[in-house]
Amino acid sequence: DGGITQSPKYLFRKEGQNVTLSCEQNLNHDAMYWYRQDPGQGLRLIYYSQIVNDFQKGDIAEGYSVSREKKESFPLTVTSAQKNPTAFYLCASSMTGRTTRGEQFFGPGTRLTVL
Amino acid sequence: QKEVEQNSGPLSVPEGAIASLNCTYSDRGSQSFFWYRQYSGKSPELIMFIYSNGDKEDGRFTAQLNKASQYVSLLIRDSQPSDSATYLCAVAYDNYGQNFVFGPGTRLSVLP
Numbered sequence: 742d743g744g745i746t747q748s749p750k751y752l753f754r755k756e757g758q759n760v761t762l763s764c765e766q767n768l769n770h771d772a773m774y775w776y777r778q779d780p781g782q783g784l785r786l787i788y789y790s791q792i793v794n795d796f797q798k799g800d801i802a803e804g805y806s807v808s809r810e811k812k813e814s815f816p817l818t819v820t821s822a823q824k825n826p827t828a829f830y831l832c833a834s835s836m837t838g839r840t841t842r843g844e845q846f847f848g849p850g851t852r853l854t855v856l
Numbered sequence: 857q858k859e860v861e862q863n864s865g866p867l868s869v870p871e872g873a874i875a876s877l878n879c880t881y882s883d884r885g886s887q888s889f890f891w892y893r894q895y896s897g898k899s900p901e902l903i904m905f906i907y908s909n910g911d912k913e914d915g916r917f918t919a920q921l922n923k924a925s926q927y928v929s930l931l932i933r934d935s936q937p938s939d940s941a942t943y944l945c946a947v948a949y950d951n952y953g954q955n956f957v958f959g960p961g962t963r964l965s966v967l968p
Contacts, residue, residue, distance in 0.1 A: 782960070783960035784958045842887070842907065842948060843888065843948040844888070844890055845902075845946070845956060847899040850898070
């Protein structure tokens with residue numbers, strides 16, 4: 742089955758801890774994205790990557806870090822510098838280039854709660 | 857700054873009626889337009905896309921695009937309670953992923 746997987750589904754963090762959210766895709770997509778969604782709100786872009794070993798900050802990158810060592814994987818670390826990390830985190834991926842329209846497909850999400 | 861706007865709702869329609877969801881965008885260079893459905897607690901799911909002016913139909917869903925007015929809409933015919941969700945409009949300004957902007961979403965409630 743082709744798709745995007747995220748783990749864990751639920752994650753609890755104590756204050757001052759760093760936690761890493763996993764995102765893997767087997768769709769052979771070039772680009773991957775991380776979004777944050779707060780209750781009743783829209784999606785806010787944290788980071789995106791269009792190619793291995795390269796990534797760009799989105800609108801709310803402070804307190805987060807990412808890596809893109811493999812095409813299939815784009816983990817997100819929520820650091821202790823992120824003061825209000827409780828949210829629903831969504832990973833997405835897309836093809837890029839002239840033969841596509843760039844539509845993004847989403848994983849099931851990780852719900853992070855700070856205790 | 858590229859912006860995508862939607863009425864936040866909630867939009868309430870009776871079962872069997874037509875639900876009309878609207879979206880406006882700021883950049884005339886926009887190329888592709890997408891509608892996602894997001895059930896409560898779940899991730900967004902792509903349900904429609906449209907690239908050219910006019911209508912595109914898929915089952916009970918019709919997407920309408922008017923580039924001159926910078927307006928895209930989604931019509932849901934014969935609305936069902938299972939259509940109750942938040943609908944996100946998204947606009948792509950190129951094919952390379954970095955200019956893909958989501959609207960805030962419209963919450964739709966279909967009343968039995």
